[in-house]
Amino acid sequence: MQPDISVKNLNKTYGGGFQALKNINLDIESGEIFALLGPNGAGKTTLISIICGIVNLSSGEVKAAGYDIIRDYRKARQSIGLVPQELNTDSFETVWDTVCFSRGLFGKPPSPAHIEQVLRDLSLWDKRSNRIMSLSGGMKRRVMIAKALSHEPQILFLDEPTAGVDVELRRDMWNMVRKLRENGVTIILTTHYIEEAEEMADRIGVIRDGEIILVEEKSTLMSKLGKKELRLHLQKPMEKLPGELLLEPVELSDDGYELIYSFDSQEEQDGVARLLRKLSELGIEYRDLQTRESSLEDIFVNLVHE
Known part of the structure; x- marks a missing residue:
């Protein structure tokens, strides 16, 4: 079964010689939620824009839903829904009209039932007759999502979709994302809210300086790193660590009241048991203990700065 997104040897160089993307190779499977993480300027939006046919590639090959984005541009683009970072809608149109118009742009026949369902899912149904200029920023963001879903795309790109939006919209949108995934839609997400990627994504990709430095199953990534x-x-x-503890990955806090033991998940049982046994043998008593596990954010920060 071919991937929904296939990127091979992709390069993008802008005028002046700036290379925004460097030999990108990436496959995104049908029906998965893929989170693309990276610092500002890493190339996330450029990569998405090329796949969506907004920016021209310099070299390489990109396919969406099996269609080459250059040779079969129309079919490739029809398979994609895009929620961009910027809010760019026609201020004087009503919500209903602009979402219906978006569906027509992709050659889809009218489907009032589908449009109604999308608007209801995004809590926009009561605003369907309002002009977009009268809506709040959060409601305008909902309209952008509705437009992206209007033509029932096979692939959905969400480029920083929850930046600056309220908690209610974030909750509504993630409920919709889960429902779309259940219906087989492939979702590619970029976000600065790494806890969202940690909760939602099946796989994680990290891009830095225009290069993909890691693609991994989320669970495997959390386990390995x-x-x-x-x-x-x-x-x-x-005052100082006893000699018996110097070979262990243990640190003593500045005030001397805490022992800090760092370990990999795989070492958990043996390492902790060994440490506690040594403390008992040395007569070192403790009154409390706490454990903490790295979050995806910790892993991401370490990867980007290594």
Whole structure:
């Protein structure tokens, strides 16, 4: 089964010689939620814009839903819905008219039932007769999502869709994303809210300086690169670590009241048991202990700065 998005040896160089994308190779499977993470200027929006036919590639090959984005541009573009970062809608149109117009642009026959369902899912049904200029920023963002879904795309791009929006819209949108995924829609997400990617994504891709530096199943990524930390709050402060603990990945806090033990998930049982056994043998008493696991944000920050 071919991937919904296939990118091979993709390069993009702008005038002046700036290379925004460098030999990108990426496959995104049908029906998955793929989170593309990276710092500002890393190339996320450029990559999305090329796949969506908004920006021309310099070299390489890109297919969407099996169609080459250059040779079969119309069919490729019909398979894609895009929610861009910028709010760019016709201020004088009503919500209903602009969403219906978007559907017509992709050659789809009228479907009032589908448009109604999209508007209801996004809590826009009561605003269907309002002009867009009268809506709040959050409601305008909902309209952009509705426009992207108007033609029932096979692939949906969400480029920073929840930037600056309220909690209610974020909740509504993620409920819709889950429903779309259940119906087989492939979703590609970029976001600065890494907790969203951690909750929603099946796979994570990290882009830095125009290069894909990692693509991994979210669960595998968390297991391989995630660290755990055990903090032991001591009954009495220590001036320095005993010699028996120097070979362990243990640090002593500045005030001497905490032992901080860092370990991989795979080492969890053996390492913690060994440490606690050594503390008991040394007569070191503790009054409390806490564990903390790396979040996707911790992993992302480490990857980007390595």
